Amino acid sequence: MKGxxxxxxxxxxxxxxxxxxxxxxxxxxxxxxLINGIRxxxxxxxxxxxxxxxxxxxxxxxxxxxxxxxGAYTNLFEVTGNVNYLKNVEQLYKKxxxxxxxxxxxxxxxxxxxxxxxxxxxxxxxxxxESYAGISNKHLTELMLFDVYMELGDxxxxxxxxxxxxxxxxxxxxxxxxxxxxYKGNLEAAIRYLEKAKKIAExxxxxxxxxxxxxxxxxxxxxxxxxxxAYNHYLMTLNLQPDNAYAxxxxxxxxxxxxxxxxxxxxxxxxxxxxxxxxDYFLFKADIxxxxxxxxxxxxxxxxxxxxxxxxxxxxxxxTYLIEIYAEKNPEKALELANEEIxxxxxxxxxxxxxxxQLKNEKLKEALHTIENFVxxxxxxxxxxxxxxxxxKANDMNNKVKTIKNELKTxxxxxxxxxxxxxxxx
Amino acid sequence: MKKTKLFIAVxxxxxxxxxxFLVSADHIDAPNVSGTTTDLADLFAFEGDNPNxxxxxxxxQGILTPGIVTENAIFDEDVLIEFNIDNxxxxxxxxVIQAIKRGxxxxxxxxxxxxxxxxxxxVLTFAxxxxxxxxxxxxxxxxxxxxxxxxxxxxxxxxYMDLNRFNDVITGAVAPDGFLPPGxxxxxxxxxxxxxxxxxxxxxxxxxxxxxxxxxxxxxxLPPAYNVWIxxxxxx
Amino acid sequence: xxKMTTFKIKILFIAFCSTLLxxxxxxxxxxxxxxxxxxxxxxxxxxxxxxxxxxGTACEPCIVGIEFGGTYLQEDMIGRPAIxxxxxxxxxxxxxxxxxLITDRASFQPIFEATLxxxxxxxxxxxxxxxxxxxxxxxxxGLDAFNFTSLxxxxxxxxxxxxxxxxxxxxxxxxxxxxxxxxDDAIDISLMLMFGGKSGTRFDGNNxxxxxxxxxxxxGDRDFTLPFPYLETPISE
Numbered sequence: 001m002k003g004x005x006x007x008x009x010x011x012x013x014x015x016x017x018x019x020x021x022x023x024x025x026x027x028x029x030x031x032x033x034l035i036n037g038i039r040x041x042x043x044x045x046x047x048x049x050x051x052x053x054x055x056x057x058x059x060x061x062x063x064x065x066x067x068x069x070x071g072a073y074t075n076l077f078e079v080t081g082n083v084n085y086l087k088n089v090e091q092l093y094k095k096x097x098x099x100x101x102x103x104x105x106x107x108x109x110x111x112x113x114x115x116x117x118x119x120x121x122x123x124x125x126x127x128x129x130e131s132y133a134g135i136s137n138k139h140l141t142e143l144m145l146f147d148v149y150m151e152l153g154d155x156x157x158x159x160x161x162x163x164x165x166x167x168x169x170x171x172x173x174x175x176x177x178x179x180x181x182x183y184k185g186n187l188e189a190a191i192r193y194l195e196k197a198k199k200i201a202e203x204x205x206x207x208x209x210x211x212x213x214x215x216x217x218x219x220x221x222x223x224x225x226x227x228x229x230a231y232n233h234y235l236m237t238l239n240l241q242p243d244n245a246y247a248x249x250x251x252x253x254x255x256x257x258x259x260x261x262x263x264x265x266x267x268x269x270x271x272x273x274x275x276x277x278x279x280d281y282f283l284f285k286a287d288i289x290x291x292x293x294x295x296x297x298x299x300x301x302x303x304x305x306x307x308x309x310x311x312x313x314x315x316x317x318x319x320t321y322l323i324e325i326y327a328e329k330n331p332e333k334a335l336e337l338a339n340e341e342i343x344x345x346x347x348x349x350x351x352x353x354x355x356x357x358q359l360k361n362e363k364l365k366e367a368l369h370t371i372e373n374f375v376x377x378x379x380x381x382x383x384x385x386x387x388x389x390x391x392x393k394a395n396d397m398n399n400k401v402k403t404i405k406n407e408l409k410t411x412x413x414x415x416x417x418x419x420x421x422x423x424x425x426x
Numbered sequence: 427m428k429k430t431k432l433f434i435a436v437x438x439x440x441x442x443x444x445x446x447f448l449v450s451a452d453h454i455d456a457p458n459v460s461g462t463t464t465d466l467a468d469l470f471a472f473e474g475d476n477p478n479x480x481x482x483x484x485x486x487q488g489i490l491t492p493g494i495v496t497e498n499a500i501f502d503e504d505v506l507i508e509f510n511i512d513n514x515x516x517x518x519x520x521x522v523i524q525a526i527k528r529g530x531x532x533x534x535x536x537x538x539x540x541x542x543x544x545x546x547x548x549v550l551t552f553a554x555x556x557x558x559x560x561x562x563x564x565x566x567x568x569x570x571x572x573x574x575x576x577x578x579x580x581x582x583x584x585x586y587m588d589l590n591r592f593n594d595v596i597t598g599a600v601a602p603d604g605f606l607p608p609g610x611x612x613x614x615x616x617x618x619x620x621x622x623x624x625x626x627x628x629x630x631x632x633x634x635x636x637x638x639x640x641x642x643x644x645x646x647x648l649p650p651a652y653n654v655w656i657x658x659x660x661x662x
Numbered sequence: 663x664x665k666m667t668t669f670k671i672k673i674l675f676i677a678f679c680s681t682l683l684x685x686x687x688x689x690x691x692x693x694x695x696x697x698x699x700x701x702x703x704x705x706x707x708x709x710x711x712x713x714x715x716x717x718g719t720a721c722e723p724c725i726v727g728i729e730f731g732g733t734y735l736q737e738d739m740i741g742r743p744a745i746x747x748x749x750x751x752x753x754x755x756x757x758x759x760x761x762x763l764i765t766d767r768a769s770f771q772p773i774f775e776a777t778l779x780x781x782x783x784x785x786x787x788x789x790x791x792x793x794x795x796x797x798x799x800x801x802x803x804g805l806d807a808f809n810f811t812s813l814x815x816x817x818x819x820x821x822x823x824x825x826x827x828x829x830x831x832x833x834x835x836x837x838x839x840x841x842x843x844x845x846d847d848a849i850d851i852s853l854m855l856m857f858g859g860k861s862g863t864r865f866d867g868n869n870x871x872x873x874x875x876x877x878x879x880x881x882g883d884r885d886f887t888l889p890f891p892y893l894e895t896p897i898s899e
Binding site: 557 | 722728730731732733734735736737738739740741743761763764765781784785787788789803804805809812813816817818819820821822823824825826827828829838839840841842843844847848849853865867871872873874876877878879880881882884886889890891892893894895896897898899
């Protein structure tokens with residue numbers, strides 16, 4: 001009997017050590033979620049909107065109804081991608097701040113949240129700082145100030161506020177600590193903190209916190225090359241929320257980037273795009289087409305992306321992507337947008353795009369200056385490294401090119417096949 | 427006027443989604459920090475249908491809209507709800523009844539004297555232990571044991587007030603005439619639900635009530651009365 | 663293909679082990695189980711119980727293995743209705759109040775008293791009266807501003823009398839502060855105690871006064887006559 005179990009054990013171990021590259025994704029796991037009749041989240045958000053707007057006084061002066069209505073619109077934005085909902089939310093919170101006698105700071109935080117979604121980071125910071133100095137719930141305001149300082153690239157302040165909110169058993173702290181760790185380049189630690197946050201969400205039994213933790217963990221696992229875990233967490237998300245477009249997009253990315261299964265990636269994207277109308281998917285499709293050597297189609301998708309952004313009242317929300325696209329076809333415009341983005345938030349992520357735009361405008365020395373002063377050693381984001389390596393290459397700094405090329409090998413999944421091939425060919 | 431309902435009324439929290447990610451997805455939006463599952467809404471305490479019993483009701487997570495939001499509302503397993511009873515008149519709890527969710531069940535401990543009083547608690551696992559399956563919108567679950575009766579689940583909110591006008595009134599200039607007359611006033615909570623925990627308990631289990639606190643402030647003739655409050659405590 | 667095979671073997675392995683366990687369980691059960699009428703206190707695993715005397719259709723759910731450990735810290739509390747929201751004046755004070763022991767609340771009394779006077783100032787302005795001429799007036803319970811706000815700040819608990827009528831304030835019987843029923847109009851009572859003065863009708867909307875003693879809503883079509891759990895089933899769509 002003992003012999004048998006050891007035999008089984010050995011067999012198990014033995015086959016585990018064999019590296020058999022099988023696809024991670026399996027249509028059987030998620031096909032049922034691609035059916036477009038499933039619109040649970042949308043329907044719920046819509047009925048919430050109807051409920052609260054029916055109660056609102058004609059002059060919309062009932063402060064208690066404004067918050068829940070704004071919440072419904074926020075959810076509608078998330079599920080449809082229609083940015084006009086975000087604008088509605090902004091108006092509702094502004095009205096609530098004006099009307100509310102005792103709870104202005106709550107609505108101010110909600111408005112700041114909305115500004116962050118709209119990439120209006122400085123406005124978010126200004127109202128939060130003002131509220132923080134006045135009568136407000138300090139702890140909740142500190143949480144949000146950390147968020148906005150991170151967005152603005154004000155890492156000294158972010159660090160200071162991370163210290164203020166420290167509580168190792170608090171979900172809200174742990175997810176921020178994870179974000180901080182990722183910024184510091186310590187992805188392992190970031191994952192550890194998110195895993196702890198996930199445990200808290202599960203112990204509390206909170207669906208929304210679980211969804212949040214699963215989906216962000218899935219992304220982090222992806223960054224760390226743990227694709228099976230990433231895939232499982234996208235599936236866990238879909239089990240909780242079958243119409244979660246972001247999780248489906250994550251699976252599509254695994255199918256494309258890791259498995260090179262472009263047909264499956266496109267099939268998933270097509271199913272999402274019917275209801276979730278955000279420009280992002282066109283870029284994804286452009287990438288796929290480029291990988292398939294369908295240059296014309298790729299161009300078409302990129303143009304669709306630009307059209308969708310221009311049509312959509314998005315403000316600065318898509319600047320980073322536009323800079324990348326314009327760098328190829330209209331370098332001057334890319335430079336202009338990059339400078340705007342730096343004005344909006346002076347992060348290493350904005351600076352590497354500026355450098356890229358400078359490179360495409362054949363300002364090699366300026367691009368190098370930007371990278372050396374604002375990017376190198378300041379971010380671990382693969383795309384930033386990729387742009388850096390292009391600029392080092394253009395400046396004939398071959399040692400650096402070699403080092404970074406090696407580093408980037410671990411980020412091929414995240415960057416996708418199109419860029420990976422370009423890196424290989426450097 | 428109900429304390430924390432105003433707090434939750436900010437919205438977003440009780441709905442399904444958080445702001446999880448952005449359209450452009452180049453950064454992570456943190457979940458909304460407004461409103462938490464420790465928000466208590468109301469405490470009721472009154473004589474039961476059996477006059478030898480007292481009923482305690484705690485409501486929490488108010489402003490649940492009918493339908494899916496109510497169906498999805500859950501008790502937080504990391505939150506301990508305590509009914510505190512002071513039967514000596516020093517405003518320190520002498521007896522507590524604790525309620526905490528595990529799985530599909532609400533567990534109750536007590537009444538028992540707490541191992542420590544104040545802002546920090548542990549579950550009194552040595553005390554009387556009871557439980558009731560958490561009711562759903564369609565299924566009512568009640569349990570009886572040790573002379574006590576228990577309920578936990580969603581219910582229609584019993585609380586009523588013109589919340590919107592209250593805000594106008596305390597703002598002053600907006601409502602110089604004060605509140606609206608009946609008919610024009612509107613009850614904010616009329617069609618909303620809440621989560622509730624209900625315990626009916628024999629008075630004999632609560633000890634002898636102390637002199638009524640009103641006496642200290644010059645209101646005479648009030649009958650002896652327990653001092654009762656509820657607290658929500660989060661696991662650290 | 664190789665992976666699939668492994669998977670199957672693993673399952674087999676697990677199945678094999680649980681068979682062993684199962685056999686042991688059955689053995690245990692055979693030892694002297696002679697009681698046929700299963701009850702939830704016979705000390706035996708029988709009927710459809712999931713563990714000894716718990717689980718299944720008849721008994722309480724099992725709590726073996728359920729973790730109740732840890733320390734829990736206060737985030738919120740309630741005694742009387744409305745107190746904190748109405749008197750704290752701001753969300754920040756409200757949060758402090760929630761995490762302060764009842765016995766440590768001396769510092770809140772002046773805040774509450776200031777808020778009470780501020781509400782009167784607001785209406786002095788609205789009525790065109792100098793604010794120093796319009797103050798809180800001792801209320802129907804005979805509580806002056808200090809005693810009233812002391813009751814609210816120091817002693818913010820619900821008084822519950824086990825013998826006799828339980829009510830927040832019943833104007834018909836005159837019984838006060840002995841509990842809080844579902845039907846009690848907690849808001850009107852609070853407003854009357856704040857703005858009603860000695861008569862309870864000081865600012866009741868008559869004689870050119872603003873209506874500050876009633877919010878104008880009652881319990882509507884709510885039914886407060888139900889048996890345990892006394893609250894109505896949730897409103898559905």
